[in-house]
Amino acid sequence: MQLRAMPAKGVELRPETEELAKLVRATRWAQAEEKAAAIRRAFEAMFDPSLKQYVFQSPVEFGEFSKTTDVKFEWIDWGYKECLQFQAFLAVEKKDFAAAMALLKSIEAVAPVSAGTAAETGYVLGRLGRAEEGLAEYRHAFELSQRYESQRPYQGASLRGMGSALIDLQRWDDAERMFKQSLEFEPGNKVALNELSYIEQQRSK
Known part of the structure; x- marks a missing residue:
């Protein structure tokens, strides 16, 4: 494995991502959009520029992927994927499909499973x-x-x-x-x- 399996980097932001999920469930889109952008900035500020970043939801996903690559990377908490996916969802709601596709492609690059x-x-x-x-x-x-x-x-x-x-x-x-x-x-x-x-x-x- 590239790094220790636990904990994923950014796990301390989980209360924030849980709050985002509550806002989404309540369809409070404006507040959710602002929260997602803030969470994304917080995650990306943690990134090690000398490494690639990948997001996994479980140690099993992390472990299997680690066996397929020689690239050094850091495991980022799943909350990063969640805030990006909400941004893509919101772009779809606005019918901005180009922006949605760009976001989804960026998620695919960091969340391969x-x-x-x-x-x-x-x-x-x-x-x-x-x-x-x-x-x-x-x-x-x-x-x-x-x-x-x-x-x-x-x-x-x-x-x-x-x-x-x-x-x-x-x-x-x-x-x-x-x-x-x-x-x-x-x-x-x-x-x-x-x-x-x-x-x-x-x-x-």
Whole structure:
């Protein structure tokens, strides 16, 4: 391993990132935007300029990645990824897809096993009319969610994303399979059920 597995650098900022999460859940966007920018500055002020920075959510992710590279790096706390991802989300809400993609690419560079980032990238690509590329990103998100326990929460969302991209490509059977598979992870999910109904409507036409 490149460095000690614990603790990640910036762990002391977790109370701040938890406060950001509360602001996001409360949809207090202006305050959340200001908080995210402040947290990002605090993290980046800690960076060692002689090292690369990578963000991992668990020691397992850190350990596996360490075996794949000879580059010296420091492990940055997951909160850094969270504040960047919120900034990307806010850019999407403002329909500034270029800014969103730039942020998501910067996250990919530091958080190589983030299923959430891959899924959000897939969504933005879909909004840009790039369904094939979006499908590939959602597939990557699902693979990460299968590989790492810490990324499990994105299993259903990744499959629904693949289903949406396949609808855009009018691949109805494949889309149906993805939504049905997503229900194995999140039974009763209304988005999946609604999309399955939509597919049946399209077939009836």
